[in-house]
Amino acid sequence: MKRDIILAGVGGQGLLAVAAVLGEAVRSLGLRLKQAEVHGMAQRGGAVQSHVRFSDRPIYSDLVREGTADLVLALEPMEALRYIAYLRPDGVLVSDTRPVRNIPDYPDLARILAELAAISPHRLVDAALLAEKAGSAQATNLVVLGAASPFLELPEAALVGGIRAVFAGKPDAVLAANLRGFELGAEWSRAVA
Amino acid sequence: MATQLLLGNEALAQGAIDAGLSAAYAYPGTPSTEITEHILRSAEARSGEIRCRWAVNEKTALEAALGASYAGLRAMASMKHVGLNVAADPFVNAAIAGAHGGLLVNVADDPSMHSSQNEQDSRLYADLALVPCLEPSDQQEAYAVPAYAFELSERHRVPVLIRLTTRLAHSRATVEVGARNPSNRLSVPEDPERFILLPAIARRSYERLVARQPDFVRDSEESPFNHLSQHGDRSLGIVACGIAHNYLLEVTDGAPSHPILKVGQYPLPERMVRWLVEHCDRILVLEDGYPFVEAKLSGLPPRSAPAIHGRLSGDVPRTGELTPDLVAAALGRGALDRRAASSVPAPRPPALCPGCPHADTCKALHEALASQTSARVFSDIGCYTLAALPPLAIIDTCVEMGASITMAHGASEAGLRPAVALIGDSTFAHSGMTGLLDCVNAGAQITVIIVDNLTVAMTGGQRSAAENRLASICRGLGVEDAHIRVIEPHPRNHAKNVAVLDEEIRHPGPSVIIAQRECIQTARRAARRAPSGGPR
Structure with missing residues (x-):
């Protein structure tokens, strides 16, 4: 098996935490992993992305080639649209629908969502709604990961283990909200199918 | 052997720790920062077994590392590429004075200027200072390089430059790690006068450094980080430096059909390069950063056959980070079937945080x-x-x-x-x-x-x-x-x-x-x- 994923979002949304959860899950399964991250200046509210690749066979490149990603997982709709050229023709798009409008010329949201909805299969999730339900407005990143979980080809237990590992040392309530957010996202995604 | 999930920077740091590192100094700078942060988090640094400090700048960091090397310990200084400009004075002169305990200068270059004001290539600094340079191609090599480089540094009594680029520095992978080897004991050089760079002594030391260059080339010929594969279709020979080797394997599904020279140690392994040039009709050089190897192979007119292709020839863009898609294009493979990029997204530059x-x-x-x-x-x-x-x-x-x-x-x-x-x-x-x-x-x-x-x-x-x-x-x-x-x-x-x-x-x-x-x-x-x- 092999999965090539583009993670996209805005600095400060918790994209690296999603990458870390995936990394821990993949490691716990004894699979190989390459995960290119963005550190430094771009993290300050700018567009951030990460390439995550895992397989049971050797992985050469740290970067995913355009037209080959199995999945684009985005925490923000415009950032999802920025990377669709990476998707393979039948690749999956999963994105939060709520925009982060921290630039003066944010494009027409309806147009963004329409372009995203034209990609099949897709999951466009209002993550804030489910994160609220999970008990933490900050858990939107885990909700989106949950919504993407049916397409990751990883056992859910491994992902839950990844969340536990990444949020170890955080207050119990934070861990619980993140776990619940992930579950709500996963349930929603299965229900949509 | 245990498996850890490490950034290229962290793999390099762990490799140095396990190779008996005693002293590490650095000034933070993207994409190099995580080398030193990993050491600071280590049990060895927390117990004081390894002295690890953020220095005021890259120059003071490298000089402190040189002092620790003078005292016989394995030491290193880490910085981003432009930091080596600040530390250029100790770097070039430490090459002449030489190392005693192994001395590594770890430099992370930033092609495409993700977080920098230029994309200068640190391999040119190693060339300038006449010292060996190692360029790991993946995280596992980044872990292996420090032990090898410390040994090289102590054998030849010169600092060794380790060059990473952003992509490897900030990409995480599973890495097999070993146990920590004992560190060096305190000792002073047997020939301490070489550290006094008065002109009369510096001239002798410089002659010695120049005389050692053929040894460095010989080491490159035998390096575990350089490899020549002579198999395949000789209409093209490919030189793949550092991370470019991974991209080459990626676009050829792990089985390139041409002879390949993988380069991870400089100065260039001349015998291997000569074989490639003499047996292949054309040469393609794949490297992240400047056209450093391509320029060396191209020479001045009249150009010797075969034709050399790379960033100077326009087969790969002259500027910016190398990617697997650019490698595929340079090999004449068309782009994959893909969706057109959307024209809707607006640029989203970084900004000061709310409340800054x-x-x-x-x-x-x-x-x-x-x-x-x-x-x-x-x-x-x-x-x-x-x-x-x-x-x-x-x-x-x-x-x-x-x-x-x-x-x-x-x-x-x-x-x-x-x-x-x-x-x-x-x-x-x-x-x-x-x-x-x-x-x-x-x-x-x-x-x-x-x-x-x-x-x-x-x-x-x-x-x-x-x-x-x-x-x-x-x-x-x-x-x-x-x-x-x-x-x-x-x-x-x-x-x-x-x-x-x-x-x-x-x-x-x-x-x-x-x-x-x-x-x-x-x-x-x-x-x-x-x-x-x-x-x-």
């Missing part, structure tokens, strides 16, 4: 300078550089570490006033202090604003070298007490701060305003660590 004290300083400065159309704000390297972008759009320059104060000095003396320098606390400690002494000695009419957020913010919140000593440093450098002003940049103090800035901008000599309020990010992290509140 720098924004409050810049707003006050904007008002203080509102009536001064000739005013220029010379800025520096740090988060506050983002004040170049709207809506603040207040800075006029950002060139390199420390250039705010010194450029303001020169511009002011040339007649361009008011000349304001905007510099961070850590950058001031790194390279601003000496320039301020120039200004004091010249009586220059400049206003220096030190935006003091009590941390090295852009790289993740390392300790700032001059924390809480900025005023006394400025006083010590000779700035008049009355013209060292401390303000708290906060919206509630806006009018007060504008008045202070206005007064000092009118002062006909050097003045310093320290705008002090903790970085919003580190303050938030501290609050999370201590939920009960209270001072940091």
